[in-house]
Amino acid sequence: xxxxxxLHRVAVFVSVASTICILLFCQTSxxxxxxxxxxxxxxxxxxxxxxxSQRYKPSANVTLxxxxxxxxxxxxxxxxxxxxxxxVANYNKVVEVLLSLFPDKEHYSDSSPSRCRTCAVVGNSGxxxxxxxxxxxxxxxxxxxxxxxxxxGFEQDVGSKTTHRVxxxxxxxxxxxxxxxxxxxxxxxxxxWLISIFTTRHIDLTYMYVKPxxxxxxxxxxxxxxxxxxxxxxxxxxxxxxxxxxxxISLIFALHICDEVSVFGFGPxxxxxxxxxxxxxxxxxxxxxxxxxxxxxxxxxxxxKHRITMYKGWW
Ligand code: C5P
Numbered sequence: 125x126x127x128x129x130x131l132h133r134v135a136v137f138v139s140v141a142s143t144i145c146i147l148l149f150c151q152t153s154x155x156x157x158x159x160x161x162x163x164x165x166x167x168x169x170x171x172x173x174x175x176x177s178q179r180y181k182p183s184a185n186v187t188l189x190x191x192x193x194x195x196x197x198x199x200x201x202x203x204x205x206x207x208x209x210x211x212v213a214n215y216n217k218v219v220e221v222l223l224s225l226f227p228d229k230e231h232y233s234d235s236s237p238s239r240c241r242t243c244a245v246v247g248n249s250g251x252x253x254x255x256x257x258x259x260x261x262x263x264x265x266x267x268x269x270x271x272x273x274x275x276x277g278f279e280q281d282v283g284s285k286t287t288h289r290v291x292x293x294x295x296x297x298x299x300x301x302x303x304x305x306x307x308x309x310x311x312x313x314x315x316x317w318l319i320s321i322f323t324t325r326h327i328d329l330t331y332m333y334v335k336p337x338x339x340x341x342x343x344x345x346x347x348x349x350x351x352x353x354x355x356x357x358x359x360x361x362x363x364x365x366x367x368x369x370x371x372x373i374s375l376i377f378a379l380h381i382c383d384e385v386s387v388f389g390f391g392p393x394x395x396x397x398x399x400x401x402x403x404x405x406x407x408x409x410x411x412x413x414x415x416x417x418x419x420x421x422x423x424x425x426x427x428x429k430h431r432i433t434m435y436k437g438w439w
Contacts, residue, residue, distance in 0.1 A: 184349075184355045186381065187230075187346045189223065189230055190228050191230075199350055200350075204311070218316055219315065226342065240383050243264055244264040244266070247371040248273045248371075249399065249400070252401040257282065257435060258280045266288060268306075270291070289305060290370055290373070299341075306347075313330055318345070321338055353368065361419065365414045369414040385431070385433070
């Protein structure tokens with residue numbers, strides 16, 4: 125005989141089980157809706173996925189911390205050859221001081237299928253002039269700018285928000301308390317300079333005059349890993365040029381820490397000149413240590429394969 129208590133227990137069980145089933149169903153259909161509408165982490169067809177996965181290394185160390193700072197010899201010598209230094213300090217000792225001064229952690233290791241971090245990578249190309257991209261750029265979660273690329277006076281075309289600025293000593297500018305300083309180090313002296321600008325302020329010369337101090341929040345400093353630069357050079361650029369440009373490194377940095385990447389301000393003028401939106405000058409885009417053409421081709425491929433959205437400006 126089934127008594128009343130058993131009947132009650134069965135009823136409670138059925139009701140709990142059906143609630144769980146409904147919740148699971150809702151979650152699955154929301155996911156498939158998100159996948160279909162492709163907001164973030166969009167699915168790629170197998171050919172695109174192959175191209176991407178041959179280049180993208182999810183395990184790459186992006187920024188320096190105590191756990192990952194040691195360099196193997198190949199990385200050390202590749203990195204040391206980028207800009208010849210006359211006097212060389214001990215890398216490990218410098219890094220030890222460095223990581224005692226700045227946040228020593230794995231930044232942005234929170235990747236998950238449900239995260240949808242949108243990022244704008246803003247290069248310094250003159251194709252931003254007259255673009256009216258400002259509001260679109262500012263609507264992204266992260267806005268990553270580089271070198272001296274200003275916002276004051278250019279808000280309509282480039283926006284006003286800067287959450288991250290990628291610099292090296294020779295390109296450094298002041299930044300406000302909302303901005304993360306991201307050092308792109310090309311030599312040991314660059315690491316020493318970063319220490320110096322927040323402490324002794326005695327370094328004002330690399331291969332040229334550099335600012336001995338800049339305004340920036342010490343708690344928001346990050347240092348790109350030399351091995352990350354080598355990975356980009358070898359895996360993404362197949363060793364074209366001498367080393368990747370600041371813009372290309374910033375873009376791949378964004379691919380690693382963001383879920384949706386929009387790219388602005390990249391590309392030479394129609395005449396092939398390297399020009400800036402904030403000043404009147406132009407030079408051949410393939411001059412210098414970077415292979416601008418090859419970088420451009422990889423960026424176009426990333427756009428075709430829906431891993432980034434490239435905004436090309438209006439001229
Ligand atoms: O000239 P600068 O190095 O400050 O520019 C930052 C980045 O913006 C470059 O590394 C490059 O990737 C991008 N850029 C570009 N076309 C230009 C100027 C800059 O693609 N005409």
